[in-house]
Amino acid sequence: MRALTWHGKHNVQVDTVPDPQIVNPRDAIIKVTSTAICGSDLHLYDSMIPGMSNGDILGHEFMGVVEEVGPRSTLKVGQRVVVPFVIACGSCFFCGKQQYSACDNSNPADKSDASEIAYGYPMSGLFGYSHMTGGYAGGQAEYVRVPYSDIGPLVVPDGVEDDKVLFLTDIFPTGWMAAENAEIEPGDTVAVWGCGPVGLFTIKSCFLQGAARVIAIDHLPRRLELAKKNGAEVLNYHEVKVREALMEMTAGIGPDACIDAVGMEAHGFSPDNIIDAVKQETKLGTDRQHVLRETIMACRKGGRVSVPGVYGGIGDKLPIGAFMQKGLTIRTGQTHVQKYLPHLLDLILEGRIDTTDLISHRLPLEQAAEGYRNFHDNPDEWTKVVLKPQ
Amino acid sequence: MSEQPMSTDAEVESTAFTDKDRVEGEHEAASVRAVLINRPRQELYDFWRDFRNLPAFMENVKSVEIMESGRSSWIVAGPAGADFELVSEITEERPGEYIAWRSLEESDIDHEGWIEFRDNPFGRGTEVRVFISYDPPAGPVGKVVAKVLQREPRIQARRELRRFKQLMETGEIPTSKAPDAAPRADRHL
Numbered sequence: 001m002r003a004l005t006w007h008g009k010h011n012v013q014v015d016t017v018p019d020p021q022i023v024n025p026r027d028a029i030i031k032v033t034s035t036a037i038c039g040s041d042l043h044l045y046d047s048m049i050p051g052m053s054n055g056d057i058l059g060h061e062f063m064g065v066v067e068e069v070g071p072r073s074t075l076k077v078g079q080r081v082v083v084p085f086v087i088a089c090g091s092c093f094f095c096g097k098q099q100y101s102a103c104d105n106s107n108p109a110d111k112s113d114a115s116e117i118a119y120g121y122p123m124s125g126l127f128g129y130s131h132m133t134g135g136y137a138g139g140q141a142e143y144v145r146v147p148y149s150d151i152g153p154l155v156v157p158d159g160v161e162d163d164k165v166l167f168l169t170d171i172f173p174t175g176w177m178a179a180e181n182a183e184i185e186p187g188d189t190v191a192v193w194g195c196g197p198v199g200l201f202t203i204k205s206c207f208l209q210g211a212a213r214v215i216a217i218d219h220l221p222r223r224l225e226l227a228k229k230n231g232a233e234v235l236n237y238h239e240v241k242v243r244e245a246l247m248e249m250t251a252g253i254g255p256d257a258c259i260d261a262v263g264m265e266a267h268g269f270s271p272d273n274i275i276d277a278v279k280q281e282t283k284l285g286t287d288r289q290h291v292l293r294e295t296i297m298a299c300r301k302g303g304r305v306s307v308p309g310v311y312g313g314i315g316d317k318l319p320i321g322a323f324m325q326k327g328l329t330i331r332t333g334q335t336h337v338q339k340y341l342p343h344l345l346d347l348i349l350e351g352r353i354d355t356t357d358l359i360s361h362r363l364p365l366e367q368a369a370e371g372y373r374n375f376h377d378n379p380d381e382w383t384k385v386v387l388k389p390q
Numbered sequence: 391m392s393e394q395p396m397s398t399d400a401e402v403e404s405t406a407f408t409d410k411d412r413v414e415g416e417h418e419a420a421s422v423r424a425v426l427i428n429r430p431r432q433e434l435y436d437f438w439r440d441f442r443n444l445p446a447f448m449e450n451v452k453s454v455e456i457m458e459s460g461r462s463s464w465i466v467a468g469p470a471g472a473d474f475e476l477v478s479e480i481t482e483e484r485p486g487e488y489i490a491w492r493s494l495e496e497s498d499i500d501h502e503g504w505i506e507f508r509d510n511p512f513g514r515g516t517e518v519r520v521f522i523s524y525d526p527p528a529g530p531v532g533k534v535v536a537k538v539l540q541r542e543p544r545i546q547a548r549r550e551l552r553r554f555k556q557l558m559e560t561g562e563i564p565t566s567k568a569p570d571a572a573p574r575a576d577r578h579l
Contacts, residue, residue, distance in 0.1 A: 109549040
């Protein structure tokens with residue numbers, strides 16, 4: 001089959017690779033009909049994430065049709081499914097609490113040493129996101145093997161086009177959980193840093209969860225425009241001082257909740273330091289957490305900070321005094337996709353959310369490398385890329 | 391920025407929870423490891439007690455043959471492609487709770503170990519603790535080789551227990567390898 005594979009920094013290409021096969025009883029093979037490039041894929045593209053091997057297949061936002069099932073899968077051949085980017089077993093302590101991205105079992109034992117040493121406990125398996133998350137082949141391909149297919153994939157009805165439901169795989173639940181973590185109350189003003197796809201779904205979700213007002217912060221004009229179209233008031237941080245503007249707009253009290261939808265900057269996990277950490281169990285690379293600092297400083301007293309943005313290493317100079325003295329709450333985590341899927345599908349089917357306005361480009365899978373390059377180099381014009389295997 | 395190493399592991403002194411490389415044991419390499427498994431204690435004990443089940447999740451163990459009087463012969467993949475035979479006998483057992491074993495003279499490697507199954511007092515399943523200790527093949531040189539191949543007892547115990555938990559809780563062992571490379575793709579329960 002054809003698949004988008006990683007070959008080093010700024011080097012991805014579509015190769016011919018072996019088709020995936022059923023390995024375990026609960027597996028299913030999905031024939032991919034649509035798949036997207038995620039902002040976090042760019043960290044892989046920038047070679048910022050350790051644990052990558054030449055030829056690894058990328059992609060964790062994918063959907064398609066069930067092609068083949070193992071004897072213990074509950075799916076049926078021919079069903080149309082969206083697949084969460086998080087792989088979860090459904091039977092461990094964490095899955096029992098619906099904390100699916102904390103699944104204790106989905107990361108193979110020989111791959112989980114790295115995250116166990118780096119973070120104290122092994123992280124769950126993900127699709128297409130380095131060997132630290134299990135080394136599972138991703139979905140920017142014609143076919144994908146989906147483990148624990150009785151737990152993850154959600155069957156979607158015919159008659160709803162792919163583009164409308166594709167983002168159930170990652171960015172819609174991510175934005176939803178980000179808004180939920182902001183614990184929105186009636187009358188709240190929520191400030192969202194980052195108007196990328198996750199930021200946009202966060203803005204949409206904040207309004208759906210009852211926010212009275214959303215202020216969105218970015219610097220790219222088209223992304224700010226998209227945020228505005230979704231009801232946010234926008235701040236361009238190249239043009240205004242964000243904290244001053246937020247104070248003025250909220251008449252001195254500050255936003256009730258602040259959401260960091262930016263995460264670590266391009267310096268990322270600093271691969272040398274993570275590899276060192278695996279060897280030395282002490283040091284981890286320093287994440288650049290400018291946005292996190294700003295959310296803590298900007299948030300009103302007693303307010304909430306929600307962090308969907310991804311971080312990987314050790315933070316430097318966190319305003320912990322402001323955090324404590326203002327009595328803030330921070331809630332964060334990788335998305336527990338499985339928890340939210342059914343409700344979010346309902347919202348889409350009821351027409352209560354537009355899930356496609358952020359798509360700027362649709363390309364055949366064969367042009368995936370061009371998609372990566374442009375998404376990386378021209379983020380203002382290329383806001384979200386959806387790939388279609390032919 | 392301070393150069394002091396930051397602790398990302400809690401320094402816990404109790405040997406019951408410690409994942410240390412040098413735990414007391416007769417042999418050169420030893421480890422204690424604990425895991426919490428969301429299954430009933432008796433089910434876990436019964437599965438483990440039939441040692442023929444162990445190759446299902448112990449990657450290095452190719453086969454186990456049960457002999458008389460609590461003895462068993464284990465064929466284990468060693469470093470550099472050579473297989474070893476471990477011959478052990480059960481030295482103590484408390485049904486449903488505890489099994490201890492040690493090697494016999496005919497064993498290629500001297501080793502001992504125990505496994506303990508305890509109900510979690512707060513309803514979260516079973517607490518499983520394993521102690522293994524052995525003399526790595528060919529002394530200190532062998533230990534280096536073993537380390538390179540990631541077969542130190544600490545790493546081994548961690549991985550075997552994780553796979554045991556995965557198998558017991560989910561009915562299968564997750565892998566990202568292709569079928570021909572995946573360990574024992576035929577071991578469906």
